[in-house]
Amino acid sequence: xxxxxxxxxxxxxxxxxxxxxxxxxxxxxxxxxxxxxxxxxxxxxxxxxxxxxxxxxxxxxxxxxxxxxxxxxxxxxxxxxxxxxxxxxxxxxxxxxxxxxxxxxxxxxxxxxxxxxxxxxxxxxxxxxxxxxxxxxxxxxxxxxxxxxxxxxxxxxxxxxxxxxxxxxxxxxxxxxxxxxxxxxxxxxxxxxxxxxxxxxxxxxxxxxxxx
Amino acid sequence: xxxxxxxxxxxxxxxxxxxxxxxxxxxxxxxxxxxxxxxxxxxxxxxxxxxxxxxxxxxxxxxxxxxxxxxxxxxxxxxxxxxxxxxxxxxxxxxxxxxxxxxxxxxxxxxxxxxxxxxxxxxxxxxxxxxxxxxxxxxxxxxxxxxxxxxxxxxxxxxxxxxxxxxxxxxxxxxxxxxxxxxxxxxxxxxxxxxxxxxxxxxxxxxxxxxxxxxxxxxxxxxxxxxxxxxxxxxxxxxxxxxxxxxxxxxxxxxxxxxxxxxxxxxxxxxxxxxxxxxxxxxxxxxxxxxxxxxxxxxxxxxxxxxxxxxxxxxxxxxxxxxxxxxxxxxxxxxxxxxxxxxxxxxxxxxxxxxxxxxxxxxxxxxxxxxxxxxxxxxxxxxxxxxxxxxxxxxxxxxxxxxxxxxxxxxxxxxxxxxxxxxxxx
Numbered sequence: 001x002x003x004x005x006x007x008x009x010x011x012x013x014x015x016x017x018x019x020x021x022x023x024x025x026x027x028x029x030x031x032x033x034x035x036x037x038x039x040x041x042x043x044x045x046x047x048x049x050x051x052x053x054x055x056x057x058x059x060x061x062x063x064x065x066x067x068x069x070x071x072x073x074x075x076x077x078x079x080x081x082x083x084x085x086x087x088x089x090x091x092x093x094x095x096x097x098x099x100x101x102x103x104x105x106x107x108x109x110x111x112x113x114x115x116x117x118x119x120x121x122x123x124x125x126x127x128x129x130x131x132x133x134x135x136x137x138x139x140x141x142x143x144x145x146x147x148x149x150x151x152x153x154x155x156x157x158x159x160x161x162x163x164x165x166x167x168x169x170x171x172x173x174x175x176x177x178x179x180x181x182x183x184x185x186x187x188x189x190x191x192x193x194x195x196x197x198x199x200x201x202x203x204x205x206x207x208x209x210x211x212x
Numbered sequence: 213x214x215x216x217x218x219x220x221x222x223x224x225x226x227x228x229x230x231x232x233x234x235x236x237x238x239x240x241x242x243x244x245x246x247x248x249x250x251x252x253x254x255x256x257x258x259x260x261x262x263x264x265x266x267x268x269x270x271x272x273x274x275x276x277x278x279x280x281x282x283x284x285x286x287x288x289x290x291x292x293x294x295x296x297x298x299x300x301x302x303x304x305x306x307x308x309x310x311x312x313x314x315x316x317x318x319x320x321x322x323x324x325x326x327x328x329x330x331x332x333x334x335x336x337x338x339x340x341x342x343x344x345x346x347x348x349x350x351x352x353x354x355x356x357x358x359x360x361x362x363x364x365x366x367x368x369x370x371x372x373x374x375x376x377x378x379x380x381x382x383x384x385x386x387x388x389x390x391x392x393x394x395x396x397x398x399x400x401x402x403x404x405x406x407x408x409x410x411x412x413x414x415x416x417x418x419x420x421x422x423x424x425x426x427x428x429x430x431x432x433x434x435x436x437x438x439x440x441x442x443x444x445x446x447x448x449x450x451x452x453x454x455x456x457x458x459x460x461x462x463x464x465x466x467x468x469x470x471x472x473x474x475x476x477x478x479x480x481x482x483x484x485x486x487x488x489x490x491x492x493x494x495x496x497x498x499x500x501x502x503x504x505x506x507x508x509x510x511x512x513x514x515x516x517x518x519x520x521x522x523x524x525x526x527x528x529x530x531x532x533x534x535x536x537x538x539x540x541x542x543x544x545x546x547x548x549x550x551x552x553x554x555x556x557x558x559x560x561x562x563x564x565x566x567x568x569x570x571x572x573x574x575x576x577x578x579x580x581x582x583x584x585x586x587x588x589x590x591x592x593x594x595x596x597x598x599x600x601x602x603x604x605x606x607x608x609x610x611x612x613x614x615x616x617x618x619x620x621x622x623x624x625x626x627x628x629x630x631x632x633x634x635x636x637x638x
Contacts, residue, residue, distance in 0.1 A: 017532075024537065025537050156631075
């Protein structure tokens with residue numbers, strides 16, 4: 001069941017901290033609330049991919065080395081509150097919400113774009129719009145400009161919306177899940193794919209069986 | 213030496229070691245590319261410092277075994293040389309950190325400066341600039357070396373830590389000392405013979421120092437006192453610490469806090485110079501200083517009691533790991549009551565209770581003060597964690613904790629600024 005505006009509000013002020021949704025800051029709740037969603041804003045830090053100093057990501061390198069490759073591959077950009085981040089046509093960038101969000105254990109959430117921005121060609125996530133129960137931190141945007149004009153994106157603008165779904169209480173909240181990679185992040189975080197255990201297994205298999 | 217003091221000083225040391233490692237991680241990519249041997253060598257040094265500290269684990273654990281009561285004199289005697297040795301080495305190797313890319317002052321530092329030094333207040337003083345300096349050398353810079361520029365330095369180890377920025381009004385304080393006629397008159401008056409007789413060691417540099425403390429306390433509030441304590445802790449005895457328990461100052465108003473802080477800082481400063489007898493500052497002298505500083509820095513620009521009340525409330529958010537950039541205008545309980553009582557009405561509109569959820573932004577000063585209150589309460593617990601885990605897991609846990617707290621405080625400062633921008637124009 002998707003929560004409506006009154007149910008979301010009820011959860012935002014729930015006296016039980018375990019059941020309470022946290023979305024902070026709420027600058028103008030009257031403007032941010034829709035029938036089943038709350039608009040979220042763009043933060044100030046971005047990460048863009050650099051293509052000039054790396055040929056590819058070799059997924060089978062050691063994690064420490066891969067972590068450095070990812071750092072080298074992603075350029076951090078921080079804009080001032082009154083300064084736009086320009087997303088050019090065809091460009092991809094990581095960003096995060098201005099808001100800190102906490103989802104209780106009996107709710108899951110989805111991050112979606114706003115049609116106002118969709119009409120301008122802005123996509124706010126490539127594939128990962130789902131938010132696990134127990135998540136806390138800033139949510140990540142995977143921004144793409146699919147239009148043919150550059151889009152100036154100012155911090156604080158409402159580019160997305162979050163909606164909540166009732167679930168049975170999970171015993172595996174995001175923060176306690178094994179191999180969690182982005183729990184509690186309050187800034188834009190780049191991919192930590194190399195922490196997925198499969199790569200270690202493939203590396204080991206290669207060593208043992210000389211597949212390479 | 214009080215046990216509370218000993219825990220504080222050891223945690224300060226642990227925190228600096230942890231911060232050193234966090235900074236190395238921050239520049240790991242560029243350093244590994246440009247100077248891999250230096251990278252490995254610095255990491256090995258930090259690891260050795262951690263092990264060196266933990267070599268006295270038995271003595272460190274003794275700190276917790278008997279609670280806070282009683283003197284920690286014996287424990288202190290055993291630990292003092294170790295603390296001095298580790299801090300000295302850490303300070304030396306921090307000279308290398310200053311030159312590493314991409315370590316530079318964070319944009320949030322400038323937002324904090326903008327908050328404490330309002331444009332009206334500093335309009336004649338020039339532009340503020342902050343540079344990173346090696347640990348222990350942050351106060352050695354000539355603050356107005358260049359015309360129209362106020363220079364301030366920050367220990368490189370405090371680059372990411374907003375709590376470490378609470379000393380950044382020093383450059384402006386030095387400017388006031390050199391240019392404010394009311395301070396010039398006050399200094400002359402304080403040095404007059406009758407008052408000078410009452411205080412044997414009251415020299416021009418001591419008065420300057422006292423006035424700098426008073427200016428910073430007026431601008432930044434208790435966070436300045438705690439920050440000064442954390443900087444002085446490796447050189448001084450526990451004079452400062454008689455005033456570290458948060459419970460002691462919750463009951464004080466701002467003037468009393470400033471008053472008491474100045475007395476303690478003055479005593480600590482005198483003791484550090486090995487003066488045989490420490491004279492207390494006369495009440496009328498403190499009142500005189502407070503009056504002049506109050507006129508020089510008007511209430512609008514000062515850290516006020518209402519700010520402190522908000523900081524006390526914000527502390528809990530940090531304990532819960534929640535961002536503290538803003539707070540709702542109405543308590544959530546009140547909004548819940550309104551929602552419940554109106555929900556079943558025919559003309560119910562969600563906009564009534566929704567508008568009550570609107571939040572107002574906190575100032576960077578409130579956020580930093582809340583951070584200090586949290587640290588003072590939680591520091592001993594974090595220290596206990598390190599001591600009760602095997603190495604390096606204990607340090608690693610505290611490193612995660614401090615890293616997260618730094619991020620949360622910096623993001624809170626940054627988001628509060630975006631919030632203020634978006635409030636412009638209604």
